[in-house]
Amino acid sequence: MRLHDNVAPMTDLKVSAETGEISADVREWRQLLARHADLTCALDRELQAGHQLGMSEYEVLERLAELPEQSAKVQTIAKSVHLSQSALSRVIGRLETAGLVERHMCPEDRRAINVRLTDEGLVRQTEAQPTQRRVLANRLHSPLTKTCDAPST
Amino acid sequence: MRLHDNVAPMTDLKVSAETGEISADVREWRQLLARHADLTCALDRELQAGHQLGMSEYEVLERLAELPEQSAKVQTIAKSVHLSQSALSRVIGRLETAGLVERHMCPEDRRAINVRLTDEGLVRQTEAQPTQRRVLANRLHSPLTKTCDAPST
DNA sequence: GTGCATCTAATGTCTAGGCATTAAATGCGC
DNA sequence: GCGCATTTAATGCCTAGACATTAGATGCAC
Numbered sequence: 001m002r003l004h005d006n007v008a009p010m011t012d013l014k015v016s017a018e019t020g021e022i023s024a025d026v027r028e029w030r031q032l033l034a035r036h037a038d039l040t041c042a043l044d045r046e047l048q049a050g051h052q053l054g055m056s057e058y059e060v061l062e063r064l065a066e067l068p069e070q071s072a073k074v075q076t077i078a079k080s081v082h083l084s085q086s087a088l089s090r091v092i093g094r095l096e097t098a099g100l101v102e103r104h105m106c107p108e109d110r111r112a113i114n115v116r117l118t119d120e121g122l123v124r125q126t127e128a129q130p131t132q133r134r135v136l137a138n139r140l141h142s143p144l145t146k147t148c149d150a151p152s153t
Numbered sequence: 154m155r156l157h158d159n160v161a162p163m164t165d166l167k168v169s170a171e172t173g174e175i176s177a178d179v180r181e182w183r184q185l186l187a188r189h190a191d192l193t194c195a196l197d198r199e200l201q202a203g204h205q206l207g208m209s210e211y212e213v214l215e216r217l218a219e220l221p222e223q224s225a226k227v228q229t230i231a232k233s234v235h236l237s238q239s240a241l242s243r244v245i246g247r248l249e250t251a252g253l254v255e256r257h258m259c260p261e262d263r264r265a266i267n268v269r270l271t272d273e274g275l276v277r278q279t280e281a282q283p284t285q286r287r288v289l290a291n292r293l294h295s296p297l298t299k300t301c302d303a304p305s306t
Numbered sequence: 307g308t309g310c311a312t313c314t315a316a317t318g319t320c321t322a323g324g325c326a327t328t329a330a331a332t333g334c335g336c
Numbered sequence: 337g338c339g340c341a342t343t344t345a346a347t348g349c350c351t352a353g354a355c356a357t358t359a360g361a362t363g364c365a366c
Binding site (some may be wrong): 112 | 343344345346347
């Protein structure tokens with residue numbers, strides 16, 4: 001679960017010192033977890049089934065496709081995606097293997113790598129986008145039954 | 154990423170057929186992802202550092218502690234936690250090894266397992282709860298800088 | 307009773323992803 | 337120039353968790 005080093009050192013602050021009650025925060029947190037699980041699950045399944053893409057792969061493709069130059073340094077991508085640097089490196093590796101992006105050396109900084117969307121990558125992202133949008137539209141504001149069955153049929 | 158079988162078969166529905174724009178849904182989805190990553194990361198880190206508990210372990214302890222009888226069948230717990238049946242079984246295994254819960258056979262249905270919070274488990278959950286509440290209070294509505302650094306100091 | 311479908315929880319296996327380390331490149335101090 | 341800290345991306349290693357399978361228990365049909 002843990003992510004890179006995102007977390008501030010703990011300091012104490014208003015703890016409402018609840019005893020046994022379920023606080024509003026906890027209710028909201030559980031809703032967030034439920035929504036996240038539902039969407040993540042649906043997106044992953046539909047992107048995989050329809051376009052052979054995992055959610056992280058799609059996210060990276062999408063970020064590249066949004067840029068006018070359709071390429072970016074790994075570091076830049078890292079800032080807009082919730083993945084550790086190593087995980088991102090591996091996602092890019094999978095995308096490269098699949099022929100959807102290419103890795104190129106940066107001439108001006110030879111430590112950095114430029115990741116460029118290939119034509120096929122753009123096609124794939126363009127195909128997958130409606131799937132993602134449809135899932136979001138269907139589920140982002142749906143009632144949340146926890147057993148998240150079939151609200152869209 | 155994928156979860157059990159939560160997902161409905163795809164059917165087409167209002168796709169707003171956006172072209173290149175970032176839709177409101179996408180913005181909302183990215184916020185959800187960011188919030189989830191931030192909280193997950195912070196909770197996991199603080200629960201681990203302060204109480205030797207992962208987030209999933211804590212969630213299960215909390216669910217049990219909320220029940221008057223402080224025990225439940227695995228199946229029942231599964232319904233309130235976003236884990237596959239196998240993952241839950243392993244979380245319970247870790248909790249059992251740590252002495253925080255006990256597994257007992259159900260007399261009335263010998264397939265089922267009753268999971269009971271031990272005294273130590275209750276103590277641990279009680280100690281950890283303020284940590285969880287503090288993190289939620291600090292971060293659940295904080296501005297979201299994506300590089301989620303130190304909003305609480 | 308004997309099958310047989312169903313349900314329960316545990317486990318084998320695999321992948322994604324996190325942390326730590328590494329190698330290469332940079333750039334600054336000297 | 338020569339070191340040395342910093343930055344970049346890749347990789348080794350490990351854990352959590354998902355899917356598939358398994359073993360045991362149940363219960364119904366007959």
